[in-house]
Amino acid sequence: MSNRVDIVIPVFNESAAIKMNIEIILNELETAGLRSTTRIILIDDGSQDDTYASIQSLMADCSNVAAIRLTRNFGKEAAIETGLRHSSADAVITMDSDLQHPPSLLPQFIEHWKKGALVVEGVKRSRGDEGASSTVFARMFYWLFGWLADIRIDNHSDFKLLDRRVVDLYLKLPERNKFFRGLVPWLGHTSVRLPFDVSPRGSGQSTWSRLALFRYAWNNICSFSSIPLQFVSFLGIAAVGVSLVVLVIAVVQYARGTAVEGFTTVIFLLVFLSGMQMTAIGILGGFVARIYNEVKGRPTSVVGELAGPIEPVEATSNRN
Numbered sequence: 071m072s073n074r075v076d077i078v079i080p081v082f083n084e085s086a087a088i089k090m091n092i093e094i095i096l097n098e099l100e101t102a103g104l105r106s107t108t109r110i111i112l113i114d115d116g117s118q119d120d121t122y123a124s125i126q127s128l129m130a131d132c133s134n135v136a137a138i139r140l141t142r143n144f145g146k147e148a149a150i151e152t153g154l155r156h157s158s159a160d161a162v163i164t165m166d167s168d169l170q171h172p173p174s175l176l177p178q179f180i181e182h183w184k185k186g187a188l189v190v191e192g193v194k195r196s197r198g199d200e201g202a203s204s205t206v207f208a209r210m211f212y213w214l215f216g217w218l219a220d221i222r223i224d225n226h227s228d229f230k231l232l233d234r235r236v237v238d239l240y241l242k243l244p245e246r247n248k249f250f251r252g253l254v255p256w257l258g259h260t261s262v263r264l265p266f267d268v269s270p271r272g273s274g275q276s277t278w279s280r281l282a283l284f285r286y287a288w289n290n291i292c293s294f295s296s297i298p299l300q301f302v303s304f305l306g307i308a309a310v311g312v313s314l315v316v317l318v319i320a321v322v323q324y325a326r327g328t329a330v331e332g333f334t335t336v337i338f339l340l341v342f343l344s345g346m347q348m349t350a351i352g353i354l355g356g357f358v359a360r361i362y363n364e365v366k367g368r369p370t371s372v373v374g375e376l377a378g379p380i381e382p383v384e385a386t387s388n389r390n
């Protein structure tokens with residue numbers, strides 16, 4: 071059995087530490103005797119700082135580091151997919167570039183794969199130095215995702231090893247809008263789970279803003295579940311329920327001969343129903359936009375240049 075492994079690492083604006091971090095990863099591989107069978111594929115996701123120059127200076131000393139430079143920032147999911155598409159190894163490991171995914175676990179990932187595991191997943195035992203509000207947000211997302219998509223991915227991460235078979239299946243999934251962390255469990259292969267503590271970020275800050283995280287979370291929920299659409303019907307039923315109650319109150323007041331509080335009731339109903347309608351249209355619109363994006367079938371990223379030991383792969387839309 072062949073045992074070549076590619077490590078796919080998306081990188082965005084990490085010039086301060088990228089060189090040092092990759093050297094740490096390479097040292098870890100060296101110590102475990104894995105360096106000669108492992109290639110590192112760095113995907114520069116349109117960094118606006120000196121990240122690509124740092125990557126090039128790193129590559130001057132390392133023969134097993136390759137780089138893919140995207141023409142602009144396409145997002146972490148697209149960067150991971152681009153890396154997977156360019157990989158040719160027997161297994162691929164995906165990890166972050168900021169050392170929050172401990173490189174010391176790499177030999178164990180590979181060990182489990184050599185013993186036959188098709189998927190090895192790094193699962194967060196603790197969430198590192200992230201703030202309380204981020205933890206609450208993450209918990210809510212995972213709870214909602216588990217409930218709506220019926221896939222439990224609590225504390226999962228993008229630190230994973232996939233056997234070639236699983237990589238090929240992943241790449242064949244026709245959708246454009248992919249959520250790696252959700253789709254790997256969706257493929258359903260039994261996995262080995264390796265708990266890890268999220269270390270503090272090597273340098274710099276997380277590149278995700280709150281708004282970006284919120285959009286990412288909602289997007290992922292909607293790409294795994296159409297229940298938000300059905301939620302529109304619940305809203306409608308609730309609205310009918312409320313208006314029936316108002317009707318009963320009006321009839322009772324009429325029977326008692328007391329004046330019907332027409333104005334308040336009408337204003338209330340107007341605001342309530344138009345609020346519901348707008349929510350419903352918004353949810354529908356979100357799904358129509360998603361269908362529109364999928365139908366356009368554009369590639370998820372555009373490669374600007376390649377460097378090091380890596381072959382170009384034609385940029386296709388997933389539908390081809």
Ligand code: UDP
Binds near residue numbers: 083166278
């Ligand atoms: N990243 C990327 N494109 C982006 C944002 C992030 O390739 O648009 C990379 C980033 O360089 C890092 C990984 O994705 O290697 C995780 O990003 P980050 O540490 O900012 O996120 P967090 O650890 O907070 O999830």
Ligand code: MG
Binds near residue numbers: 271276
């Ligand atoms: Mg990070």
